[in-house]
Every structure is written in C-alpha cells, then in structure tokens.
Amino acid sequence: MLSGRLLAGYRNLVASYAFLPGLLIGAGTLLAAALTAVDTFYEPDWMGPLSAVFGPTTAEGARSLLSTVGGSMLSVAGIVFSVTLAAIVFASGQYGPHVLPQYRRDKLAQATLGVMLGVFAYCMTALYSVQAGEDAFVPRLAVFGALVLSAVGLSMLIAFISHMLVMLHVSNVVGRIGNQAAALLAQDLPCDDADARHEPRPGHEADFLTKDGDPLVRAEGAGYVLTVGTDRLVAVATRQDLRADLLVRPGDYVTPRTPLLRVAPTLEEGVADEFRGAFAYGRRRTPDEDTAFTLDELCAIGLRALSPGVNDPFTATDVVHQMMRLVERAARGRQVGAVHRDEDGTPRLRRPVLTFGDVVRLTLERIGPDAAGNVTVTPELIAVYDGLLSEIPEGAEADRLRRSARAFRALCEEKLPIRAAREEALSALDRILARGHTAPAAAQVARLKAGRPS
The missing domain is CATH 1.20.120 (Four Helix Bundle (Hemerythrin (Met), subunit A))
Structure with a gap:
C-alpha cells in the first residue's frame, strides 16, 4: 500500500x-x-x-x-x-x-x-x-x-x-475539463450500486464517528492536499481499532498544526505518524483527486470570457453548458463514499465529499453574478435552470436549485442593462420557479434566447 x-x-x-x-x-x-x-x-x-x-x-x-x-x-x-x-x-x-x-x-x-x-x-x-x-x-x-x-x-x-x-479550440478545452470533472464526480457521487463496505447507513450520512475533544492528528507540513490515502487510513484505523473523521479533502490548503483527522477513542504514540503517511502536500493543486479544482478551471475560463477585457460570451456559453451537465450528474449521484467500513462492516473512516449543493455553488452560483449582466449568456443560464428543474425530482436537490435560481433572478433584476431583456428574463424565471416538476417552459426560454419578446 x-x-x-x-x-x-x-x-x-x-x-x-x-x-x-x-x-x-x-x-x-x-x-x-x-x-x-x-x-x-x-x-x-x-x-x-x-x-x-x-x-x-x-x-x-x-x-x-x-x-x-x-x-x-x-x-x-x-x-x-x-x-x-x-x-x-x-x-x-x-x-x-x-x-x-x-x-x-x-x-x-x-x-x-x-x-x-x-x-x-x-x-x-x-x-x-x-x-x-x-x-x-x-x-x-x-x-x-x-x-x-x-x-x-x-x-x-x-x-x-x-x-x-x-x-x-476553446470548446475542446472546456469539454476536456468537463469530462475530467464528471469522472471525479462519479467517484464522490456514483450512480450505480457501490461496494456495501463503503455505503453509509441510511439517515446517518452526516453523522460524525468522533466528537469534539477527541484526539487530533495535525499536519506537519504546509501546502495543498494532493492525495488522501483512504485505504491506508482505513487499514491503520482497523489495525488499531479506531474510528476517524477526515477533516480535510484534496485541494484544501493546510499549514503546520492544521487538524487532518479526529480520532476516537484514543491515539497512541506513533499511530499519528502512520495516519500522516496517507497525506501528501504540494505547492499547486492537481486534478488527480481534487474535484473542486476542475470546477475552478471551468469557472476561471467562463469568468475570464465574461470580463470586459475579453468579452467572449460564446465561450462563457460553452462553460455554462458543461456546468449544466455536471450539476445534473451530481443530482443523480449518491454520497456512498461518506463512510468507509472495514471487512467486518465496522465504520472506520468518515470523509467529507463534494455534495450537490457544493457543485451548484462552485459552478452556477460562481458564474451567475457576471452572467446576469450579459444579454447573451443570461438566456442560456435561464435555460439551464429550466432544464435542470424539469429533470431533477422534487426534494432537497430541487429546493437547493430553486434557491440558486432565485438568487440569479435578483442579480438579473439588478444588472441586466436592457429593459426588455430584463423583463423577459424575470418573467421566464418567475414561471420556472412557480411551476413544479413539469415540462420545461421551452417556448418562453426559446423566445428569450432568440431575443424576441413574448
């Protein structure tokens, strides 16, 4: 190992x-x-x-x-x-x-x-x-x-x-990053049945295996977390009959003495070094295990395209389409990797994973403030919300997406410079938010993207 x-x-x-x-x-x-x-x-x-x-x-x-x-x-x-x-x-x-x-x-x-x-x-x-x-x-x-x-x-x-x-070609660059992000999301939020040893108990996905005051394993170096050896952590915890909560994930920046793990019930001398051996740090983030880094790459391209110095809304549109794909993929996934168990089924490690809300926050809500002032990208983002809310079943994910759509509506009301485009965008968003899980408001969204009033 x-x-x-x-x-x-x-x-x-x-x-x-x-x-x-x-x-x-x-x-x-x-x-x-x-x-x-x-x-x-x-x-x-x-x-x-x-x-x-x-x-x-x-x-x-x-x-x-x-x-x-x-x-x-x-x-x-x-x-x-x-x-x-x-x-x-x-x-x-x-x-x-x-x-x-x-x-x-x-x-x-x-x-x-x-x-x-x-x-x-x-x-x-x-x-x-x-x-x-x-x-x-x-x-x-x-x-x-x-x-x-x-x-x-x-x-x-x-x-x-x-x-x-x-x-x-920028479309190929965006597509490659989107494929990489989708592959990493499939590890955090798989759609198929995973190994039962890594599946959390129903209703206990967010439960910690330890409590405040339990011993901490702290970092001894500084840098971005590049690798977390989950199998090694589970093996050490199993051998020492411990439970551990992972407090960082790949992409987090740590300094010396930053808590990496919280362990229960006790932490014997020398075991902390075994746990630390599962971590690696570096001066820059990498896309090997860091899902958020690939989402940051997408946002960086989209925000740069929307900046006044570049002003390339069609590149931003490509980014928005990839974001729709990733949010829809996250909505279909299950957080089966939150708790890792040993061969006997005993919970040994709980690790933080990227949730649906995290994906929405790192994609649509990051590009939303800049897209809301662009008459070309705004209709595309409205179409994304429309399509996602028509596909995602009612539940926590749909409610989270509606909150994001309401925030985008407020941004459009504030930033869209053309009155007709602003009124059309607000009307489309109101209809999307008012309906339940039904077919998308395709006609109005199509008119909005074509720049025609209703």
Whole structure:
C-alpha cells in the first residue's frame, strides 16, 4: 500500500515531460542494440538477396543515412518542443493559468517528443557500431530500422500538429475539463450500486464517528492536499481499532498544526505518524483527486470570457453548458463514499465529499453574478435552470436549485442593462420557479434566447 507521498510522487512523475520521452529514448537505444546484435550474430550475407533492401552495404553509406535521420529527428524534436511551449503560452493567456495541467499532461505531445528523441538515440546507438576498414561492419537491419522509424516520426509529427490545432479550440478545452470533472464526480457521487463496505447507513450520512475533544492528528507540513490515502487510513484505523473523521479533502490548503483527522477513542504514540503517511502536500493543486479544482478551471475560463477585457460570451456559453451537465450528474449521484467500513462492516473512516449543493455553488452560483449582466449568456443560464428543474425530482436537490435560481433572478433584476431583456428574463424565471416538476417552459426560454419578446 503506497503512502500518500509516494503516490503523489508517482503521479507527478508519470504526468511530467520527462517520463514518457525518457522511456521512449531508452526503448530506442535498446532496439538499436538488439538489431545490431542480430546483425553481429549472423553472417554478413545471412539475408541473401534481401540484403540490398535492408540499407547500404558500405560503412560510409550507413553512417550518412544514420546521421541524416538522427539529425533530422533532433531538429524536429526542437520544433515539437517549441510548438508545445507556444501552445501553453497562448492557452495560459487566453484561458487562464488553470488550464496548464491540461497541456502538461497531454500524452500525444509527450509521445511525439519522445519518439523524435528515441529515433535520435536509436540512430546514435546504431552509428556507434558501424565500422570501416578491414574489419568493416554494417548493421543493415539496424539501418533499415532507422528508415522505418523515420517514417513513424513523420507520421507522429503530422498527428501532433493536427492534435494541437484541436487542443487550442476553446470548446475542446472546456469539454476536456468537463469530462475530467464528471469522472471525479462519479467517484464522490456514483450512480450505480457501490461496494456495501463503503455505503453509509441510511439517515446517518452526516453523522460524525468522533466528537469534539477527541484526539487530533495535525499536519506537519504546509501546502495543498494532493492525495488522501483512504485505504491506508482505513487499514491503520482497523489495525488499531479506531474510528476517524477526515477533516480535510484534496485541494484544501493546510499549514503546520492544521487538524487532518479526529480520532476516537484514543491515539497512541506513533499511530499519528502512520495516519500522516496517507497525506501528501504540494505547492499547486492537481486534478488527480481534487474535484473542486476542475470546477475552478471551468469557472476561471467562463469568468475570464465574461470580463470586459475579453468579452467572449460564446465561450462563457460553452462553460455554462458543461456546468449544466455536471450539476445534473451530481443530482443523480449518491454520497456512498461518506463512510468507509472495514471487512467486518465496522465504520472506520468518515470523509467529507463534494455534495450537490457544493457543485451548484462552485459552478452556477460562481458564474451567475457576471452572467446576469450579459444579454447573451443570461438566456442560456435561464435555460439551464429550466432544464435542470424539469429533470431533477422534487426534494432537497430541487429546493437547493430553486434557491440558486432565485438568487440569479435578483442579480438579473439588478444588472441586466436592457429593459426588455430584463423583463423577459424575470418573467421566464418567475414561471420556472412557480411551476413544479413539469415540462420545461421551452417556448418562453426559446423566445428569450432568440431575443424576441413574448
């Protein structure tokens, strides 16, 4: 069972630009050595008539070909790196710095850079084995492999350029972040039947396993919580016959002495260090376990698009549509992960999870104040409330969404600059709030989005 620090370090390594390119460089070196060994093991004419197909028969020809392919791949690797940096700078300035992890973790860009450098390493390794003179040796199979790998490199370059053009489109950026947020929400609020060991008792989802005054496990470092090893916490609590309430979640900022856990009934010396081993901290948040961070990314793009300096309401509309998807997904989920049990069914750990109200607050209610003054985005947000309230069954979630819609109505009344648009928006919101769980007020919302009075 990995500690929190090891798990966070592994994730950071895999996401870095050193991991995949490094693997491909090593693979290229080993492949060249293997093909050269095959050529060394067999006689020079072991391929018979096919020898001419597998590259030059002279040392000078082999050196020339390997040098050309290797130098070309190294030059293209520089181009790939430059294009990636330019894309990162553009995305950071256009969409905000929060989208940088999307480009840093892009596997196709990493693979393209790795293939180019791997082919270069392959050519240098094969070139080292070429010998002239009386003991002339030409690794024909390795030279032919360089030709094949050069074709692979060119194909990767074409795919990389096409991929970067797609990645820079704002709708694709917003869609990728939305997919990531939906995947994380599925962990906190799954729709299907989960393992019974992780399902809270009906009516006790909010009950704490400990009480005020019980021993606390405090942080010894500072930074954002990157990883919480839930399985490790449950294992330690089970071994020591303890119950624990987790007081932080991924994305929270902690300082030394910040309470991480509250434990009952007692906390023996040394056990606190075992609990602390389940946590990892960092200087920046990551989307690995931090659902709120992905929602922040969406909001950052939407708020930047609505700012006077950018004024791009259609990008904000894309963000609003993704928010609708996430709120609807949260409404269908169940908080089955709030209490974790051991194999005997004994509650061992209660952890805070993102609730439906949190998702509404971090999405619709964050962008609402800026969207309420925009005549293009306001109808879209009203349509979102209309669609959600028609889909979500009556209950706590629907009541929470109505409170959010009422707050948005007050913002529209205050901020919408055009009188006709303001009256139409208020009328649509009043009808949405007045009806129960029925079909959406599609006709009026459609008129509002089209800018036509009723």
